[in-house]
Amino acid sequence: MIVLLLSGFGGCGEAPWLSGRIVVELDGKSEPVGGARVILYPLEPLEKGSPAPEDVANLSAAAVTLDGGGFEFNELSSNVSYQNFELLVNWRYRLHIEDSSYYLKDINFELEPGNNFVEVRLKQKNSDVEAGDGEGIGKDEQKATTGSVRRN
Numbered sequence: 567m568i569v570l571l572l573s574g575f576g577g578c579g580e581a582p583w584l585s586g587r588i589v590v591e592l593d594g595k596s597e598p599v600g601g602a603r604v605i606l607y608p609l610e611p612l613e614k615g616s617p618a619p620e621d622v623a624n625l626s627a628a629a630v631t632l633d634g635g636g637f638e639f640n641e642l643s644s645n646v647s648y649q650n651f652e653l654l655v656n657w658r659y660r661l662h663i664e665d666s667s668y669y670l671k672d673i674n675f676e677l678e679p680g681n682n683f684v685e686v687r688l689k690q691k692n693s694d695v696e697a698g699d700g701e702g703i704g705k706d707e708q709k710a711t712t713g714s715v716r717r718n
Contacts, residue, residue, distance in 0.1 A: 605661070
């Protein structure tokens with residue numbers, strides 16, 4: 567689920583920015599996800615979008631969510647020219663979220679004047695491990711040892 571809230575870029579001449587929040591549903595409540603890696607990739611311009619300052623495949627931005635699940639981007643970096651550029655307004659973007667406790671998530675959205683907040687809900691990985699019928703160690707079986715040292 568993606569939530570885009572409308573709010574302006576602020577005063578005239580202010581550089582575009584994007585902020586957001588990563589949450590997960592736990593026990594019926596939305597809880598923030600801190601420490602998640604968030605990567606932003608520009609994909610393509612919309613009808614009113616300006617051209618990219620260099621090959622779009624070279625541009626991205628990365629952040630780590632704070633304890634409250636928040637993140638913010640105000641520029642793109644080039645992995646070729648090592649220059650930083652303002653976010654491209656009127657462009658379609660991909661947001662990639664990684665956290666070891668949750669499933670990876672990719673979302674696409676449009677960054678237009680007035681749309682600069684994204685809330686993403688992650689799904690928690692199921693960590694329960696259960697042996698099925700006929701699997702595992704029976705009560706009459708011995709567990710094999712691992713990592714033992716053999717002496718000759």
